[in-house]
Amino acid sequence: MAANVLNIASCAIQMLYTNYAMFNVGRIIYGIAVGGFSVFSNQYVSEIAPQEVSGPAGSLFQVLVVCGGLIPTGFGLVPMDRSDKDLQETILTMLILTPAVISGI
Numbered sequence: 001m002a003a004n005v006l007n008i009a010s011c012a013i014q015m016l017y018t019n020y021a022m023f024n025v026g027r028i029i030y031g032i033a034v035g036g037f038s039v040f041s042n043q044y045v046s047e048i049a050p051q052e053v054s055g056p057a058g059s060l061f062q063v064l065v066v067c068g069g070l071i072p073t074g075f076g077l078v079p080m081d082r083s084d085k086d087l088q089e090t091i092l093t094m095l096i097l098t099p100a101v102i103s104g105i
Contacts (some may be wrong), residue, residue: 014089038065
């Protein structure tokens with residue numbers, strides 16, 4: 001839950017930034033949240049899941065973390081008009097925020 005709070009805060013900072021320093025602070029907080037997810041989720045799976053499931057479940061989580069960063073980055077590479085730049089940044093940030101909201105529910 002603490003990592004979800006950090007993730008939501010970082011996405012809010014990235015959506016409402018007024019200068020690049022503030023945006024970079026949001027990215028740093030997001031990195032800390034993803035690091036927390038990587039540690040806490042694998043530890044939870046290794047302690048709770050049966051032995052035959054814990055290895056594949058931990059590997060699956062790492063694949064999903066990588067895909068979660070790859071998909072918004074791929075969308076960010078699509079060229080858009082300069083007038084749509086704010087909309088594109090908002091959509092990309094919402095894509096990053098979606099897993100935190102879903103796991104928080």
